[in-house]
Amino acid sequence: MGSNLLSSAIPFAFLPILTRYLSPSDYGLVSTFKILLYIFSILIGVNTHGALTRTYFKLQDIDFKKYLYNLIVISLASFLIFSILVENIIHSQIILREVPKRWLSYVVLFAIFESWSKLLLSLWRVQEKALRFGLFNILKALFNITLTILLVVHLEMGWQGRVSSIIAVGLVFGAFSLWHLWHNQISNNYFNLKYIQIDHLKNALSFGLPLIPHALSGWVINYIDRFFIAAMIGMSDVGIYSVAYQIGNIIGILALSFNQAWSPFLFKELKKDNYPVKVK
Numbered sequence: 001m002g003s004n005l006l007s008s009a010i011p012f013a014f015l016p017i018l019t020r021y022l023s024p025s026d027y028g029l030v031s032t033f034k035i036l037l038y039i040f041s042i043l044i045g046v047n048t049h050g051a052l053t054r055t056y057f058k059l060q061d062i063d064f065k066k067y068l069y070n071l072i073v074i075s076l077a078s079f080l081i082f083s084i085l086v087e088n089i090i091h092s093q094i095i096l097r098e099v100p101k102r103w104l105s106y107v108v109l110f111a112i113f114e115s116w117s118k119l120l121l122s123l124w125r126v127q128e129k130a131l132r133f134g135l136f137n138i139l140k141a142l143f144n145i146t147l148t149i150l151l152v153v154h155l156e157m158g159w160q161g162r163v164s165s166i167i168a169v170g171l172v173f174g175a176f177s178l179w180h181l182w183h184n185q186i187s188n189n190y191f192n193l194k195y196i197q198i199d200h201l202k203n204a205l206s207f208g209l210p211l212i213p214h215a216l217s218g219w220v221i222n223y224i225d226r227f228f229i230a231a232m233i234g235m236s237d238v239g240i241y242s243v244a245y246q247i248g249n250i251i252g253i254l255a256l257s258f259n260q261a262w263s264p265f266l267f268k269e270l271k272k273d274n275y276p277v278k279v280k
Helices: 002-013 015-021 024-045 048-058 061-088 101-126 130-154 159-186 198-208 211-232 235-248 250-271
Strands: none
Touching: 015 024, 015 130, 015 235, 024 061, 024 101, 024 159, 024 211, 024 235, 048 061, 048 101, 048 198, 061 101, 061 159, 061 198, 101 130, 101 159, 130 159, 198 211, 211 235
């Protein structure tokens, strides 16, 4: 929980620098782009990291490796589907008019790499490897800020520098996550289509797909107002609103940190055949 708070506090402390070097309009574009990344991370990830957390304590080692392999297959299939949809549909949406079209193609790419990062972090959570979990998040935040300073402050790239740093760091840490999962959990022995198992796919999708509306409803509650502000007033006002919202979101950060620390403990206890513990 402490590492989550620290990794969240680092960008929060960085806020005065961003607001100095980014105009309100630039900050509004950054905020809008981050929302798009969030939406597609939900859609492409299909909550596979949640399925991993739920299933980890139910499977033996060999079966879990196959299950993890199938989770990665799901993310790849989802990536291909949404890549096609983005190219054919998303450019025509009025709600995205303020975001340059050439940047939208990076959204789907970021989302699949982010899904792999979430898989690795979820695995470390259920394995109670708090040091690795915390170090990953803190390093990711620090690299993000360092690259942002280079691109925004020194190279004066504006909102494009901030977005570029988010994408670049996401791709690097996502690639590391996939390598780590494959090298340490799956191994090359599973690089075979015969390990795609319908039961594992159905199990993961039956858990993840119904949660997509829930996750998207959370997005609607928390972020849809920015699109209304952009359409009715302007992107500069989105930037001002986003800064104020981020300051007021401290309680949300605390709640998320607690939930991430509590979930592995909950599923571990639910696995035990102890009815009094389960009903507490």
